[in-house]
Each structure stands twice: as structure tokens, then as C-alpha cells.
Amino acid sequence: DKEAAVEVFAPHKGLNQKPTPIKIDRISEHEVNIEITAQITDIEINKGEMYKAWTFNGEAPGPVVVVNQGDKINFTLKNMDPSIPHSMDMHAVHAAPSTDFANVMPDHTGTFSYPADNPGVFMYHCGTKPVLAHIANGMHGMIIVKPKDGYPTDSQVTREYALVQNEWYKYNNLEDFTNGVPKYVVFSAKALKNGDPNTNGAVGSLVDKPLLAKVGDRVRLYVDNVGPNEVSSFHVVGTVFDDVYIDGNPFNHMKGIQTLLLPASGGAVVEFTVTKEGSYPIVTHQFNHATKGAVAVLKVTKD
Amino acid sequence: DKEAAVEVFAPHKGLNQKPTPIKIDRISEHEVNIEITAQITDIEINKGEMYKAWTFNGEAPGPVVVVNQGDKINFTLKNMDPSIPHSMDMHAVHAAPSTDFANVMPDHTGTFSYPADNPGVFMYHCGTKPVLAHIANGMHGMIIVKPKDGYPTDSQVTREYALVQNEWYKYNNLEDFTNGVPKYVVFSAKALKNGDPNTNGAVGSLVDKPLLAKVGDRVRLYVDNVGPNEVSSFHVVGTVFDDVYIDGNPFNHMKGIQTLLLPASGGAVVEFTVTKEGSYPIVTHQFNHATKGAVAVLKVTKD
Amino acid sequence: DKEAAVEVFAPHKGLNQKPTPIKIDRISEHEVNIEITAQITDIEINKGEMYKAWTFNGEAPGPVVVVNQGDKINFTLKNMDPSIPHSMDMHAVHAAPSTDFANVMPDHTGTFSYPADNPGVFMYHCGTKPVLAHIANGMHGMIIVKPKDGYPTDSQVTREYALVQNEWYKYNNLEDFTNGVPKYVVFSAKALKNGDPNTNGAVGSLVDKPLLAKVGDRVRLYVDNVGPNEVSSFHVVGTVFDDVYIDGNPFNHMKGIQTLLLPASGGAVVEFTVTKEGSYPIVTHQFNHATKGAVAVLKVTKD
Numbered sequence: 001d002k003e004a005a006v007e008v009f010a011p012h013k014g015l016n017q018k019p020t021p022i023k024i025d026r027i028s029e030h031e032v033n034i035e036i037t038a039q040i041t042d043i044e045i046n047k048g049e050m051y052k053a054w055t056f057n058g059e060a061p062g063p064v065v066v067v068n069q070g071d072k073i074n075f076t077l078k079n080m081d082p083s084i085p086h087s088m089d090m091h092a093v094h095a096a097p098s099t100d101f102a103n104v105m106p107d108h109t110g111t112f113s114y115p116a117d118n119p120g121v122f123m124y125h126c127g128t129k130p131v132l133a134h135i136a137n138g139m140h141g142m143i144i145v146k147p148k149d150g151y152p153t154d155s156q157v158t159r160e161y162a163l164v165q166n167e168w169y170k171y172n173n174l175e176d177f178t179n180g181v182p183k184y185v186v187f188s189a190k191a192l193k194n195g196d197p198n199t200n201g202a203v204g205s206l207v208d209k210p211l212l213a214k215v216g217d218r219v220r221l222y223v224d225n226v227g228p229n230e231v232s233s234f235h236v237v238g239t240v241f242d243d244v245y246i247d248g249n250p251f252n253h254m255k256g257i258q259t260l261l262l263p264a265s266g267g268a269v270v271e272f273t274v275t276k277e278g279s280y281p282i283v284t285h286q287f288n289h290a291t292k293g294a295v296a297v298l299k300v301t302k303d
Numbered sequence: 304d305k306e307a308a309v310e311v312f313a314p315h316k317g318l319n320q321k322p323t324p325i326k327i328d329r330i331s332e333h334e335v336n337i338e339i340t341a342q343i344t345d346i347e348i349n350k351g352e353m354y355k356a357w358t359f360n361g362e363a364p365g366p367v368v369v370v371n372q373g374d375k376i377n378f379t380l381k382n383m384d385p386s387i388p389h390s391m392d393m394h395a396v397h398a399a400p401s402t403d404f405a406n407v408m409p410d411h412t413g414t415f416s417y418p419a420d421n422p423g424v425f426m427y428h429c430g431t432k433p434v435l436a437h438i439a440n441g442m443h444g445m446i447i448v449k450p451k452d453g454y455p456t457d458s459q460v461t462r463e464y465a466l467v468q469n470e471w472y473k474y475n476n477l478e479d480f481t482n483g484v485p486k487y488v489v490f491s492a493k494a495l496k497n498g499d500p501n502t503n504g505a506v507g508s509l510v511d512k513p514l515l516a517k518v519g520d521r522v523r524l525y526v527d528n529v530g531p532n533e534v535s536s537f538h539v540v541g542t543v544f545d546d547v548y549i550d551g552n553p554f555n556h557m558k559g560i561q562t563l564l565l566p567a568s569g570g571a572v573v574e575f576t577v578t579k580e581g582s583y584p585i586v587t588h589q590f591n592h593a594t595k596g597a598v599a600v601l602k603v604t605k606d
Numbered sequence: 607d608k609e610a611a612v613e614v615f616a617p618h619k620g621l622n623q624k625p626t627p628i629k630i631d632r633i634s635e636h637e638v639n640i641e642i643t644a645q646i647t648d649i650e651i652n653k654g655e656m657y658k659a660w661t662f663n664g665e666a667p668g669p670v671v672v673v674n675q676g677d678k679i680n681f682t683l684k685n686m687d688p689s690i691p692h693s694m695d696m697h698a699v700h701a702a703p704s705t706d707f708a709n710v711m712p713d714h715t716g717t718f719s720y721p722a723d724n725p726g727v728f729m730y731h732c733g734t735k736p737v738l739a740h741i742a743n744g745m746h747g748m749i750i751v752k753p754k755d756g757y758p759t760d761s762q763v764t765r766e767y768a769l770v771q772n773e774w775y776k777y778n779n780l781e782d783f784t785n786g787v788p789k790y791v792v793f794s795a796k797a798l799k800n801g802d803p804n805t806n807g808a809v810g811s812l813v814d815k816p817l818l819a820k821v822g823d824r825v826r827l828y829v830d831n832v833g834p835n836e837v838s839s840f841h842v843v844g845t846v847f848d849d850v851y852i853d854g855n856p857f858n859h860m861k862g863i864q865t866l867l868l869p870a871s872g873g874a875v876v877e878f879t880v881t882k883e884g885s886y887p888i889v890t891h892q893f894n895h896a897t898k899g900a901v902a903v904l905k906v907t908k909d
């Protein structure tokens with residue numbers, strides 16, 4: 001078994017595939033083509049510490065995908081990994097997993113089609129066995145399905161970011177993935193539009209280069225905790241979430257939340273106002289995890 | 304202490320009591336007699352691996368109990384365990400724990416009476432000290448209290464199952480129960496009616512023999528995470544929960560949920576539609592736990 | 607580094623500062639002065655086992671703070687700790703953390719001012735780095751912001767308590783705080799008014815001296831799980847929560863809840879009725895944690 005593992009992953013040794021851009025093309029009012037690439041790419045997960053991640057598009061988490069409720073998604077997965085199959089499981093859609101989330105072999109391309117009929121903030125991830133290894137090695141991300149009728153608070157929002165929480169463990173160590181505790185727990189910002197911050201899940205990256213806001217902003221965060229193993233107690237220091245939509249569905253509305261519990265793979269839209277200049281840490285309030293890196297900063301300036 | 308434990312549990316050695324059927328008799332419109340037996344029975348928890356479980360009725364989890372909101376429950380506990388007391392704590396009822404959930408001595412029978420006035424999906428379990436040992440050794444199950452006015456989505460549901468998540472640890476090892484990580488995390492299906500699948504909490508049992516549905520079904524799952532220690536991030540691959548009722552109470556209505564966080568002992572009604580033929584894995588998305596066995600399959604066929 | 611730690615904490619050796627009372631003075635209809643003292647005080651966390659806690663006012667958790675929605679809080683932190691800075695992060699308020707939750711140096715006093723505009727049950731804690739150490743060593747508590755328009759169930763409540771869940775680890779051991787499992791998980795009752803029970807977070811303290819109620823009481827608990835690391839599956843044996851307000855906000859209303867999942871730092875108002883004489887255990891249903899001390903008792907008498 002150990003030998004087999006060595007054999008399978010030997011082709012990854014020294015491999016560092018250059019990030020391939022995601023392709024998202026709207027081909028009609030309710031239909032969108034998405035192409036994502038599975039590839040092996042070195043990711044900095046802490047200062048000076050690289051992880052030869054299994055990725056979507058050379059990022060971990062992968063790029064954020066934004067579609068509209070009611071869209072048909074025509075999805076293409078290109079697998080550039082020379083040695084093992086990968087696949088795509090999108091939590092946003094109705095699909096038959098055994099065929100629509102099927103494996104794509106090394107150096108092959110698979111195409112799939114399914115409807116995104118539920119609004120919200122969802123996890124996507126590789127669903128190839130052992131799933132835990134594919135997620136823990138970096139094959140996860142967020143897909144946002146914009147609700148047909150929007151959120152009741154849309155008009156108040158003045159700034160928005162997409163934020164993902166994930167864990168890192170010992171390198172490609174299924175035993176540690178299964179029975180260990182996380183080495184790092186981290187946040188990443190994923191660009192909603194050109195020019196937005198776009199980072200990998202790395203200790204300190206959003207402390208050194210904070211997210212930005214202005215005094216008086218109502219900030220919306222699209223958040224998802226992709227795990228693979230831990231829940232998140234998502235909290236922004238110095239404010240209270242005015243409005244929360246669980247899994248990003250407008251129906252699941254809460255108000256005045258200090259800390260939002262996200263299941264493994266769970267998402268949300270959270271909105272809050274920042275009333276003064278300063279630095280607002282974003283954490284999971286499971287402080288062992290914050291200590292392991294799950295701290296981002298929102299820097300609020302006057303103008 | 305160790306010696307005492309040896310003495311107390313010596314009578315369990317080699318004991319394997321044949322499952323006793325649960326008795327549920329409705330004696331009037333709003334009153335039901337329930338008889339459950341505490342007994343020591345060998346349970347297969349993984350292929351070829353037996354666990355001399357402390358059980359209700361020779362199953363672990365025990366048989367599902369279904370009553371109506373407003374019922375008076377006359378409850379009888381027969382304790383066939385030759386060496387230690389057991390008891391019954393039903394989360395569904397209003398009761399004085401110190402008397403209504405009292406210990407029943409070995410080879411004795413206790414009778415209790417209490418109202419089931421809250422609709423929902425609840426845990427039941429042995430409440431004898433150390434409670435952690437009695438739950439972890441297998442004394443847990445689900446009681447459904449059907450809401451007086453039903454669920455708003457009752458008429459749409461075409462298929463339903465009862466599903467329980469539980470953990471297994473090192474055999475009867477209180478130190479491992481308290482400080483260890485689960486050896487297995489598993490699902491079981493508990494029969495709602497004659498002919499339904501009815502399994503113990505065992506790795507792979509609901510993969511080898513999947514739950515069944517047809518294309519177009521709206522499936523309702525009654526779910527409960529009986530622990531004893533872990534929370535569950537309950538998810539069905541390939542679909543989204545159209546409607547969720549937290550703890551099975553129609554008031555606690557959510558929509559469009561990808562993954563439902565269940566506290567230790569928490570329950571829910573979740574409903575979803577399956578739109579295509581194929582195999583839909585059911586997991587806790589805490590993937591270390593899925594890796595340890597928490598995977599069931601719903602097989603969807605055309606006709 | 608180890609040497610530095612020894613140096614910094616040497617002044618704590620043998621130190622046991624007498625609890626200083628909290629000061630809460632309403633100075634106008636919508637403005638309140640609060641003075642809290644950071645100090646080093648020995649706390650009994652299990653029978654005969656003392657912990658030289660970092661505390662607010664010589665208690666761990668600190669005293670409960672109750673204000674009204676819309677209040678301006680003028681906050682004073684006196685730091686009596688001779689060796690390290692402390693600070694105050696209140697989840698209830700809008701504030702710029704970098705200035706309003708700033709460090710107060712040893713033997714210094716800091717004053718801050720912010721609005722408590724969100725109703726609910728919130729955590730407060732020291733936010734000085736490493737935050738995990740300051741929380742795990744005892745610097746946490748609960749602040750209740752009473753909603754302007756009350757709760758819809760106010761008129762039915764006949765008894766109320768404030769209850770906090772926290773964990774204890776190896777003494778001042780950041781490695782154990784970060785990667786260990788809790789040594790103890792405990793509840794404490796914090797006095798809402800003179801004469802109320804007021805305890806530290808200690809194994810068994812609320813079992814030996816239970817909370818009290820009468821048959822027929824509708825009991826309200828203000829609860830908060832201050833962590834630092836674990837979530838709580840909050841449950842009262844023998845009853846069901848009739849009404850729950852997540853984070854204590856009247857908008858976040860649930861009914862018929864058996865067990866409430868609290869994130870690390872999350873709070874709630876839960877209400878239930880006790881219909882019979884007897885002892886009702888209060889637990890986290892993560893039973894490894896209940897086994898480590900997270901059990902309180904509500905004793906219900908006839909008159």
C-alpha cells in the first residue's frame with residue numbers, strides 16, 4: 001500500500017504546474033460555460049513553507065465561481081495531473097454524483113451539465129476517492145449562486161469580499177488528515193472581480209495585506225468553511241453581523257449575530273458595518289484554530 | 304477501580320442476548336404503551352468486527368420509536384443485563400430525570416409515564432452513570448414525535464427514511480471515550496415501518512445495501528446525531544436540502560441548505576429531490592469522519 | 607523564548623490578588639459607566655485543585671454585565687497584573703478593535719467608550735496576544751444587552767440564571783491550549799442580581815449546590831460558551847427548550863429545541879418549563895465534555 005502510494009505520487013515530485021486561468025463564459029441569459037483545470041502547483045501556506053497542492057487552477061482554494069440562480073452550468077474539467085484522476089462536486093447543483101461528478105483521468109477532459117437552481121454560497125471540491133485526501137491537499141473552493149430576487153439588504157451593501165476557511169495538515173498524509181489536528185487553519189480572499197484581493201489559504205497573508213474598507217461601509221462577506229474536518233466559529237472583532245443568510249439563502253435570515261457556526265462545507269452571507277477607523281481582525285473564535293493562522297484583518301480607513 | 308470494572312463486566316463475557324422486539328401498543332387515541340429491553344448483544348460494527356454492545360432491543364442504535372404529539376407515553380424498561388443498571392432518557396418528553404429516567408436494576412423492570420408534547424426528531428439514550436459509557440457502548444436511538452398539524456411539505460414527500468449517526472471507540476474504554484478520537488463514525492437506517500431497511504451502526508452497511516429512491520422522488524430523512532461526542536455536518540451529495548426543520552419542529556424552517564450542522568444529540572427533518580438516476584452518497588462533511596465510515600448511499604433508479 | 611516566558615510570568619508566582627468588585631453605574635438614561643479589573647487570582651477549578659487564573663475581578667468567568675440596548679458604555683479597565691498587559695473585547699459593541707480594545711499596561715488604567723446597540727447575550731474577553739492564552743487562563747465572561755422591546759416571552763418567565771461554559775487546560779500551557787484536549791469543561795453561574803448564585807467555572811460546583819426552581823416555573827437561561835476552543839451542545843435533561851433566541855436576539859427565534867449548538871463565543875436565551883419535582887442535569891451533550899465536568903443541576907421543588 002505504501003509502495004503503491006509512492007508509485008502513484010512519484011510523478012508529482014518536482015512538478016509545479018503554472019496556474020491556468022479559470023474560464024467563465026456566459027453563452028445565453030441562463031446558461032454559462034465554466035472550465036476549470038485540475039493541476040499540481042506549489043502553494044505558500046506559511047511564510048517560506050511551500051505545499052505541493054492538488055489544486056483547481058493552481059490556487060488553493062480554487063477561484064470563486066459566480067453564477068445566477070436558474071443558470072444551466074456546462075462544466076469542463078481539464079485534468080493536467082499526470083498521475084491520478086480528479087473530479088468536481090459542486091454543492092450548488094442538482095446532479096447524479098456517480099455520473100455528473102465522475103472522475104476525469106490524467107491528461108483527459110470531462111464535460112458535464114447541471115442546473116444551479118438554489119441561491120447561495122456553496123462549497124465545490126474534488127470528489128475523487130479518497131475524498132479526504134483530495135480536499136485536504138487543496139481541491140476546494142466556493143461557488144456563489146446569486147438569488148433571482150437578490151437579498152433584502154442588497155441596496156445597503158457598499159463593499160464585498162469572498163472569504164474561505166480551510167485547514168492544512170502534514171503533507172499528503174491520510175493518517176494525519178484522518179486522526180491528527182490541523183497544522184494550520186487559514187483564510188483566503190478569492191476575487192469576486194478583477195482587482196480584488198486573491199490569495200491562497202496561507203497563514204498571515206490577509207494580516208500582512210489586509211482587506212480594505214471605509215468608515216461607514218456596510219461590508220458583505222461571502223464565506224465558506226471548506227474544512228475538510230473542522231467546523232468554524234466565524235467572527236469579526238469590533239462589530240456584530242447585522243444580517244446573516246445561512247448558506248446564502250435569503251430565506252434563512254438571522255440578525256445580530258456575534259459568531260456564526262459554519263459546518264464543514266457550510267457557507268453564508270454575513271453583513272456588518274464598520275463605524276470607526278482601525279484594524280478589525282476576522283477569526284474563527286475556536287481560538288486554537290485562530291492561533292494556527294485563522295486570522296485575517298479588515299483595515300478601515302476614513303477616506 | 305480497574306478491578307471493580309472487571310468484576311462488574313465479567314458477566315458480560317461471552318454473553319450475546321438475542322434481540323428482543325420492541326413493543327409499541329396504542330391503547331387509546333392519545334396514549335401509547337412502549338416496552339424496550341436493555342440487553343447485551345454482539346453487533347457487527349465493521350466487516351468481521353464484532354462489538355459486544357450495550358443495547359436497546361439488541362440493536363445499536365435501538366429501534367426508532369414513532370408517537371404523536373400530545374401522546375402520553377407509558378414506558379416500560381426491561382433490563383436483561385445481568386450485571387449493571389440501565390435507564391431511559393427520552394429528549395422528546397417532559398419528565399423529572401431523577402425519577403422518570405431512573406435506573407432499572409439487573410433483571411428488573413421499571414415503568415414510567417410522561418407526555419410527548421413537543422413535535423420533532425429526538426434522541427433517546429441510557430442515562431445511567433457513567434452516561435458516556437452507556438451511550439458510547441450503544442444505548443442510543445431516535446424517537447419521532449409527529450407534529451399535530453404535520454409539516455407544510457408533507458404532501459410533497461414520496462419516500463422517507465430514518466437515519467442515525469453514531470461513533471464507535473475502543474471497546475468499553477472510558478479513557479478512549481473521553482480523550483480519544485472515534486475509531487468509526489457510522490450511519491444506520493432504522494425501520495419506520497415493516498420492510499424498511501433496519502441496520503446497526505456499521506461501516507459500509509448502507510453502501511453495500513443502499514437506500515433506494517426513484518427519479519423525481521422528494522425524499523424526507525429523519526436524522527439524529529447521537530454522538531456521543533462529535534457534531535455532524537450532514538450532507539447529501541448531488542442535491543440541496545429544499546426544506547429543513549431543525550430538531551424536526553415545523554417552526555424551525557430553513558430552505559436551500561447544503562449541509563446541516565447537528566449538535567451531539569440533535570435531530571432534524573431534511574427533504575430533498577433526486578432528479579437523475581445514480582448513486583448519491585450521504586456523509587458527514589467532516590471528512591475525517593466520513594473516512595472512518597460515515598458514508599451511506601441513496602441509489603436512485605428510473606423505475 | 608521559554609526563558610522569556612519564565613521572566614514574564616515570574617511576577618505571578620505566589621501572587622493571589624483579592625477579588626475586586628465590578629462597578630456598574632448608570633449615569634443617565636442611556637449611558638453607563640463600567641469598571642473592570644484585570645487581576646491574578648487563585649480559582650478552584652476542581653475539588654482541591656487551584657488555578658492561578660488571569661481574571662476579570664478575581665472571577666473566571668468574570669462577572670456578568672447587564673446593560674440596555676442603546677446604552678453608551680464608558681468602560682474603564684484597571685490592570686492590577688504586575689507583569690503583562692490586558693485588554694477588553696466586548697462582542698456586544700461596535701468599536702475599532704485596534705484602539706477601543708487596546709492593551710492596558712501593568713498597573714495602568716484605560717478608558718474606552720462605545721455603543722451597545724445590539725440586543726443579546728455576548729461574550730467578552732481579553733484580546734491581548736496571544737489571545738488564546740488570555741482566554742484559556744480565565745479572561746472571559748458574558749455581557750447581556752437587554753432588547754429595547756424585550757422578548758415576546760418575557761411575561762411568562764418566572765426564574766432566570768446566567769450560565770457560562772468554559773474549558774480548562776494544563777496550566778498556562780500554550781501548546782496544550784493549541785493542540786491538546788480540554789482537561790475540564792465546566793459551567794458557572796454568574797449572578798444577575800444580589801443573592802443569585804455566583805460561581806467560578808469549576809467541576810461539580812453546580813452539582814453540589816444546584817440552581818433552584820419550583821414546579822411550574824418557566825426558566826430562562828442566558829448562556830454563553832466562551833471556549834476557548836470547543837463548541838457546545840447545550841441541553842437540559844427532562845425538558846425541551848420551548849423558545850430559543852440565538853445570540854439572544856429576539857429576531858432569531860426557534861421553538862422546541864432539544865439541544866442548542868453554540869459556537870465558540872456564541873450565546874443564547876433559552877427558556878423551558880419544569881413540570882415535576884426532581885433534579886434536572888444541565889450538560890453539553892458532547893458527553894466527553896460532560897464527563898470532564900460540564901454538568902450543572904437544576905433542583906426543582908414543589909414549594
Ligand SMILES: [Cu+2]
Pocket residue numbers: 054085086087126127128134139
Ligand atoms: Cu482530486
Ligand SMILES: [Cu+2]
Pocket residue numbers: 089091123125265538588
Ligand atoms: Cu461535498
Ligand SMILES: [Cu+2]
Pocket residue numbers: 357388389390429430431437442
Ligand atoms: Cu445503560
Ligand SMILES: [Cu+2]
Pocket residue numbers: 392394426428568841891
Ligand atoms: Cu440526552
Ligand SMILES: [Cu+2]
Pocket residue numbers: 660691692693732733734740745
Ligand atoms: Cu489578558
Ligand SMILES: [Cu+2]
Pocket residue numbers: 235285695697729731871
Ligand atoms: Cu472574541
Ligand code: NA
Pocket residue numbers: 090091092093539540541542543561
Ligand atoms: Na450537493
Ligand code: NA
Pocket residue numbers: 230286835
Ligand atoms: Na477542534
Ligand code: NA
Pocket residue numbers: 229533589
Ligand atoms: Na472532530
Ligand code: NA
Pocket residue numbers: 393394395396842843844845846864
Ligand atoms: Na429533554
Ligand code: NA
Pocket residue numbers: 532836892
Ligand atoms: Na471535541
Ligand code: NA
Pocket residue numbers: 236237238239240258696697698699
Ligand atoms: Na464584536
Ligand SMILES: [Zn+2]
Pocket residue numbers: 094117118
Ligand atoms: Zn433543485
Ligand SMILES: [Zn+2]
Pocket residue numbers: 235236237238695696697
Ligand atoms: Zn472578539
Ligand SMILES: [Zn+2]
Pocket residue numbers: 152250251253
Ligand atoms: Zn429576511
Ligand SMILES: [Zn+2]
Pocket residue numbers: 397420421
Ligand atoms: Zn412540554
